[in-house]
Amino acid sequence: MAFFALYMIASFLILGGSAYYLIEEKLQLNALEVINQYLFYYLVLDLFMRYMLQKMPVVNIKPLLYLPFEKAKVVQFSLWKTAISFFNVIHAFFFIPFSVVLIINGYPPLQVLAWLMAIYALLYCNNFINVFLNGVNAILFVVFGFIVALGTLQYYAMFDVTQYTQPVFQYFYSVPYLAFVPVLFMVTLYYFAYKYFKGNLYLDAGLALKHQEAATEDLNWLNRFGSISVFLKNDIKLIKRNKRTKTTVLMSFLFIFYGLLFFTNAVEVYQAAPWRFFAAIFITGGFLFSFGQFVPSWDSAYYPLMMSQNIRYRDYLNAKWWLLVAATLLTTILASFYLYFGWEIYLTIIVAGLYNIGVNSYMVLWGGAYVKTPIDLTSNKKAFGDSQAFNAKTLLLTVPKILIPIILYSIGHYAVGPFLGYLLVVLAGVLGSAFKDKVFNKIEKVYKAEKYKTLVAYKQKN
Amino acid sequence: MIVTENLSKAYNGTTVLNVGALEVPTGQAFGLVGNNGAGKTTFFSLLLDLVQPTSGHITNNGIQVNTSEEWKPFTSAFIDETFLIGYLTPEEYFYFIGELRGLNKEDVNVFLNGFADFFHGEILGGKKYLRDLSKGNQKKAGIVAAFIGKPKVIVLDEPFANLDPTTQIRLKKIISAYKENDAVTVLISSHDLLHVTEVCERIVVLDKGAVVKDIKTSRATLQELEGFFAEEILNVPGED
Numbered sequence: 001m002a003f004f005a006l007y008m009i010a011s012f013l014i015l016g017g018s019a020y021y022l023i024e025e026k027l028q029l030n031a032l033e034v035i036n037q038y039l040f041y042y043l044v045l046d047l048f049m050r051y052m053l054q055k056m057p058v059v060n061i062k063p064l065l066y067l068p069f070e071k072a073k074v075v076q077f078s079l080w081k082t083a084i085s086f087f088n089v090i091h092a093f094f095f096i097p098f099s100v101v102l103i104i105n106g107y108p109p110l111q112v113l114a115w116l117m118a119i120y121a122l123l124y125c126n127n128f129i130n131v132f133l134n135g136v137n138a139i140l141f142v143v144f145g146f147i148v149a150l151g152t153l154q155y156y157a158m159f160d161v162t163q164y165t166q167p168v169f170q171y172f173y174s175v176p177y178l179a180f181v182p183v184l185f186m187v188t189l190y191y192f193a194y195k196y197f198k199g200n201l202y203l204d205a206g207l208a209l210k211h212q213e214a215a216t217e218d219l220n221w222l223n224r225f226g227s228i229s230v231f232l233k234n235d236i237k238l239i240k241r242n243k244r245t246k247t248t249v250l251m252s253f254l255f256i257f258y259g260l261l262f263f264t265n266a267v268e269v270y271q272a273a274p275w276r277f278f279a280a281i282f283i284t285g286g287f288l289f290s291f292g293q294f295v296p297s298w299d300s301a302y303y304p305l306m307m308s309q310n311i312r313y314r315d316y317l318n319a320k321w322w323l324l325v326a327a328t329l330l331t332t333i334l335a336s337f338y339l340y341f342g343w344e345i346y347l348t349i350i351v352a353g354l355y356n357i358g359v360n361s362y363m364v365l366w367g368g369a370y371v372k373t374p375i376d377l378t379s380n381k382k383a384f385g386d387s388q389a390f391n392a393k394t395l396l397l398t399v400p401k402i403l404i405p406i407i408l409y410s411i412g413h414y415a416v417g418p419f420l421g422y423l424l425v426v427l428a429g430v431l432g433s434a435f436k437d438k439v440f441n442k443i444e445k446v447y448k449a450e451k452y453k454t455l456v457a458y459k460q461k462n
Numbered sequence: 463m464i465v466t467e468n469l470s471k472a473y474n475g476t477t478v479l480n481v482g483a484l485e486v487p488t489g490q491a492f493g494l495v496g497n498n499g500a501g502k503t504t505f506f507s508l509l510l511d512l513v514q515p516t517s518g519h520i521t522n523n524g525i526q527v528n529t530s531e532e533w534k535p536f537t538s539a540f541i542d543e544t545f546l547i548g549y550l551t552p553e554e555y556f557y558f559i560g561e562l563r564g565l566n567k568e569d570v571n572v573f574l575n576g577f578a579d580f581f582h583g584e585i586l587g588g589k590k591y592l593r594d595l596s597k598g599n600q601k602k603a604g605i606v607a608a609f610i611g612k613p614k615v616i617v618l619d620e621p622f623a624n625l626d627p628t629t630q631i632r633l634k635k636i637i638s639a640y641k642e643n644d645a646v647t648v649l650i651s652s653h654d655l656l657h658v659t660e661v662c663e664r665i666v667v668l669d670k671g672a673v674v675k676d677i678k679t680s681r682a683t684l685q686e687l688e689g690f691f692a693e694e695i696l697n698v699p700g701e702d
Contacts, residue, residue, distance in 0.1 A: 305544065
């Protein structure tokens with residue numbers, strides 16, 4: 001997350017410093033006017049992003065309630081705390097350099113500063129509006145639909161909202177004392193946010209945690225899978241009902257489109273045959289890799305139960321394996337839109353899918369046995385990379401997962417042609433599945449040997 | 463029958479449990495009492511093979527728990543919230559445990575009927591996941607799950623903590639019923655001396671990992687225990 005923040009800061013800084021020159025010199029337009037034109041969308045998008053991502057101060061208020069502070073103080077503290085949030089600070093990295101460049105290029109400083117103040121006041125208005133919006137789902141869709149509609153209308157030159165908003169922003173510059181209007185607006189919003197907040201400062205009102213309504217599901221159709229069905233049912237619920245797993249599924253879905261980088265000839269280097277096969281492995285293996293690498297960590301919150309209940313390890317493992325296989329089959333089918341790029345490309349994807357099922361499905365389970373990272377299912381923290389998940393053993397196991405199929409394919413491809421390449425990989429997949437029992441025995445041994453260490457590791461919740 | 467031989471557990475050279483030889487005959491209602499850090503949970507974790515013994519071993523009905531897993535079919539436990547699956551509803555959780563122990567949904571429903579009183583209408587059909595239940599209700603679900611499937615050995619760590627008074631009394635009745643059953647061994651730990659003397663036939667007091675008292679419960683037991691723990695206060699140097 002820190003890396004992402006730094007990246008954003010750097011991008012905003014570079015944009016802020018160069019926007020003036022880009023617009024004036026490349027587009028031959030007035031930079032301030034262009035920025036003012038799109039400022040409307042910028043502000044709406046900012047509100048949208050805040051709604052999606054900015055955490056409300058309520059979250060950390062509870063412990064303050066019992067301490068000897070006045071309620072007014074607690075609310076003020078929480079609201080002021082949002083003022084220095086990343087979502088407010090980040091804009092400074094664009095607007096301050098941009099304003100400095102304006103002044104350097106002969107714009108009158110007082111007017112530029114008034115404009116800057118007005119814009120920042122509007123951004124802070126967003127900050128306080130967001131306090132009200134928290135948890136109102138309907139708003140999200142209304143606002144989002146609104147921008148899409150306006151954007152579409154503008155694109156087809158039917159109605160241009162910026163024609164009306166651009167002059168408003170321009171006034172803050174040309175008539176500097178008008179910049180106090182948004183400031184006044186911001187102060188008013190702060191006052192209302194303060195009142196609203198203070199009135200809701202009770203455990204059963206504003207501070208109440210929202211619970212999902214739960215419904216018991218039978219998933220009886222899974223009973224046909226015999227002894228592993230009991231675990232499959234749980235795994236489906238695990239995926240459906242937890243934030244972290246849902247993110248993982250979404251990410252693995254996005255992996256399906258990874259191949260577009262390779263097959264649309266967007267990047268020249270990627271046109272080489274080994275690269276295409278590399279892409280195919282990831283297109284079909286998104287879920288396999290992103291979910292599979294954390295087996296059994298998905299069950300870390302209740303691992304002691306799993307270790308002391310009447311559970312045969314083979315069944316538990318088998319259920320996870322079937323889940324991975326089913327997901328790989330499904331992604332291979334979903335990826336059939338690659339037929340658009342020619343049947344040979346889809347053939348590559350099918351072959352890679354077969355290798356993923358035949359070999360990689362238990363290679364990831366093997367690697368997962370060494371990953372001892374407890375997973376907090378209810379939070380998305382660490383969903384995008386966990387350094388603990390990478391150690392020498394898991395790294396070593398990526399060799400058979402990715403390198404071997406690529407090497408096999410390349411040998412066949414460059415010796416005779418793509419078909420020999422496919423044949424070699426498919427043979428490896430078939431051969432690999434013959435070793436399934438052997439590998440499962442090995443994994444079982446690893447699990448048993450690592451059991452106590454894993455239990456201790458899962459206890460350390462971060 | 464549960465037998466420990468030369469059993470001890472140490473972390474980084476500090477002994478947290480050293481009970482040596484201890485025997486819990488089949489059918490006994492066995493109570494473990496002691497202050498925080500006395501080693502009660504460690505003892506149960508060793509019995510469930512969740513931690514490795516530093517020396518010795520435990521056998522559960524003839525099966526050495528850290529070398530074979532054959533004890534699992536007849537043993538069940540509720541130690542803490544890590545024995546609950548947070549994203550399941552209580553019903554789903556019971557069915558899951560039931561399936562692991564060879565019971566189908568109907569069997570589990572019949573079984574749960576017997577606990578309607580104990581649940582007090584707060585567990586079943588509540589449209590809540592286990593993770594959203596209160597601590598007390600989570601505990602109720604966990605304890606009942608430990609009774610599913612006619613286990614021969616039941617391990618409950620601090621079952622009375624967090625329960626409301628009515629539920630505590632109901633739980634005492636349930637455990638007392640097992641006391642009459644000579645096939646089922648119940649092991650519980652507790653900080654509540656009154657409860658534990660009421661439901662257990664035998665009470666072992668742990669202090670800093672060692673067995674300091676091993677009492678067959680009688681009328682005098684409660685007083686004896688209270689005397690023991692009060693003495694601890696009197697004996698602490700510098701705390702007067």
